[in-house]
Amino acid sequence: NAGVTQTPKFQVLKTGQSMTLQCAQDMNHEYMSWYRQDPGMGLRLIHYSVGAGITDQGEVPNGYNVSRSTTEDFPLRLLSAAPSQTSVYFCASSYTRGGNTIYFGEGSWLTVV
Amino acid sequence: DAKTTQPPSMDCAEGRAANLPCNHSTISGNEYVYWYRQIHSQGPQYIIHGLKNNETNEMASLIITEDRKSSTLILPHATLRDTAVYYCIVTPQTGNTGKLIFGQGTTLQVKP
Numbered sequence: 001n002a003g004v005t006q007t008p009k010f011q012v013l014k015t016g017q018s019m020t021l022q023c024a025q026d027m028n029h030e031y032m033s034w035y036r037q038d039p040g041m042g043l044r045l046i047h048y049s050v051g052a053g054i055t056d057q058g059e060v061p062n063g064y065n066v067s068r069s070t071t072e073d074f075p076l077r078l079l080s081a082a083p084s085q086t087s088v089y090f091c092a093s094s095y096t097r098g099g100n101t102i103y104f105g106e107g108s109w110l111t112v113v
Numbered sequence: 114d115a116k117t118t119q120p121p122s123m124d125c126a127e128g129r130a131a132n133l134p135c136n137h138s139t140i141s142g143n144e145y146v147y148w149y150r151q152i153h154s155q156g157p158q159y160i161i162h163g164l165k166n167n168e169t170n171e172m173a174s175l176i177i178t179e180d181r182k183s184s185t186l187i188l189p190h191a192t193l194r195d196t197a198v199y200y201c202i203v204t205p206q207t208g209n210t211g212k213l214i215f216g217q218g219t220t221l222q223v224k225p
Contacts, residue, residue: 045213090157105156106155
């Protein structure tokens with residue numbers, strides 16, 4: 001049981017490049033979400049999913065795209081990277097029935113130059 | 114979701130109890146109080162949650178006032194490894210879609 005796994009852990013991108021941050025969970029959780037955390041700030045919700053085939057926007061969705069084709073995976077796509085997207089990204093998952101404790105991955109550090 | 118107010122920072126001596134307050138005066142009847150912590154550069158970690166009764170687990174205790182407008186997270190014997198940012202979050206249990214609204218949290222510094 002690996003929990004929530006994020007890859008890559010570190011990435012440097014040039015402005016305008018695209019990339020995908022991968023997130024996988026092996027706990028059969030229904031809910032998955034992506035947060036970003038800027039220096040000295042709390043986490044902000046980007047996108048979330050309540051199940052395979054269903055996604056919705058969070059607080060700061062612009063510039064990001066998501067899909068949920070399986071229960072296990074929830075990739076986050078940066079369409080055209082900008083320096084303002086330099087941040088630490090956390091993927092999270094939770095099992096809603098009987099409680100919604102959220103489990104976070106270890107984070108992906110992204111720098112856009 | 115109701116907003117929360119926490120002091121930005123607190124210190125605690127190693128081995129002593131750390132008491133972290135949280136104000137959530139606009140909490141509604143179906144909202145729970147959750148506590149998470151984030152140790153430097155790591156993903157947030159769940160600590161404890163409650164509705165109206167006091168709760169205790171292996172990590173901490175949660176004391177919620179009778180009017181539910183404030184709560185206190187208690188780490189009974191703080192260690193240096195408890196140095197972290199602690200987030201108090203109010204959210205509905207049912208219908209929650211995995212969304213959490215994080216504030217600035219309280220930075221707890223445990224000192225030897």
